[in-house]
Amino acid sequence: MPKIEFNNIGTIYSPFDELEGMPIQAIGAKGIKGKIHLNEELKDGLKDLEGFSHLTLIYHLHEVNSYSLEVKPFLDNKSHGIFATRSPKRPNPIGISVVKLDSIKDNVVHISNVDILNGTPLLDIKPYVPQLYEETCNDLRIGWFNEKYQNAENIKSDNRFID
Amino acid sequence: MPKIEFNNIGTIYSPFDELEGMPIQAIGAKGIKGKIHLNEELKDGLKDLEGFSHLTLIYHLHEVNSYSLEVKPFLDNKSHGIFATRSPKRPNPIGISVVKLDSIKDNVVHISNVDILNGTPLLDIKPYVPQLYEETCNDLRIGWFNEKYQNAENIKSDNRFID
Numbered sequence: 001m002p003k004i005e006f007n008n009i010g011t012i013y014s015p016f017d018e019l020e021g022m023p024i025q026a027i028g029a030k031g032i033k034g035k036i037h038l039n040e041e042l043k044d045g046l047k048d049l050e051g052f053s054h055l056t057l058i059y060h061l062h063e064v065n066s067y068s069l070e071v072k073p074f075l076d077n078k079s080h081g082i083f084a085t086r087s088p089k090r091p092n093p094i095g096i097s098v099v100k101l102d103s104i105k106d107n108v109v110h111i112s113n114v115d116i117l118n119g120t121p122l123l124d125i126k127p128y129v130p131q132l133y134e135e136t137c138n139d140l141r142i143g144w145f146n147e148k149y150q151n152a153e154n155i156k157s158d159n160r161f162i163d
Numbered sequence: 164m165p166k167i168e169f170n171n172i173g174t175i176y177s178p179f180d181e182l183e184g185m186p187i188q189a190i191g192a193k194g195i196k197g198k199i200h201l202n203e204e205l206k207d208g209l210k211d212l213e214g215f216s217h218l219t220l221i222y223h224l225h226e227v228n229s230y231s232l233e234v235k236p237f238l239d240n241k242s243h244g245i246f247a248t249r250s251p252k253r254p255n256p257i258g259i260s261v262v263k264l265d266s267i268k269d270n271v272v273h274i275s276n277v278d279i280l281n282g283t284p285l286l287d288i289k290p291y292v293p294q295l296y297e298e299t300c301n302d303l304r305i306g307w308f309n310e311k312y313q314n315a316e317n318i319k320s321d322n323r324f325i326d
């Protein structure tokens with residue numbers, strides 16, 4: 001497969017030094033504080049970001065070293081295709097989270113609702129603006145999550161995807 | 164900046180061979196059809212994906228060759244920090260779109276509401292499950308988009324970000 005190269009543009013810090021016990025989704029991480037140290041030379045890119053209450057973070061799931069095409073996700077005891085899950089053991093270990101923006105000081109962005117491992121390499125920050133697509137999402141169907149997503153508030157991560 | 168390498172796992176096809184005239188967001192692309200050719204060896208990763216009506220696609224904005232820390236986005240005539248916009252000229256040219264899943268046949272995924280350039284390299288497919296974070300997004304503020312986002316339905320792209 002042809003390779004595509006990106007830069008590590010900063011680091012995400014959180015209270016979670018290990019996967020064991022980490023929340024698996026934002027709804028399980030309400031109030032959990034973290035911060036982003038953006039590389040110093042990129043800080044002008046944060047101009048006007050403070051007008052947004054929420055951000056989409058894109059990051060490298062850096063503890064994951066291989067992928068599986070089928071996985072048993074944290075929320076289910078049946079296996080599913082990796083692209084039908086948010087499990088980290090993906091062909092490209094890229095994570096996305098919607099977090100709350102608390103404040104920005106210089107190149108440091110303080111955030112809440114953080115379901116991300118401490119020390120995670122940052123790839124991108126985008127403003128969270130669901131108005132740009134949500135009206136195209138009528139008749140939403142969420143597959144196997146339908147009977148499971150309520151559990152995401154309480155179920156925690158473990159190490160199964162970095163073995 | 165340290166480098167992070169990913170794989171091109173497939174290709175996104177759309178009616179848009181050039182940026183000029185392309186919709187800039189999903190709400191400007193309603194009904195526009197496209198398809199994903201996932202690399203043949205990854206097709207087992209699509210198991211159970213057909214239960215989802217919408218997908219989040221992560222892809223490489225492959226026409227973008229450099230970045231700017233401040234840009235004048237399509238929707239505004241004022242400049243903003245790149246991370247406060249969805250403009251492609253980002254330190255890492257990574258795009259995200261929420262599209263509708265129409266059907267899957269073998270390794271080909273047919274999609275609608277496609278605001279993506281023809282031939283775009285695919286990085287990841289995730290199921291779109293807003294239930295996993297939307298209750299953490301009360302009191303949403305969308306910064307400079309607040310008075311502009313309605314225009315995203317009609318404003319089209321141009322070449323400004325690949326010059």
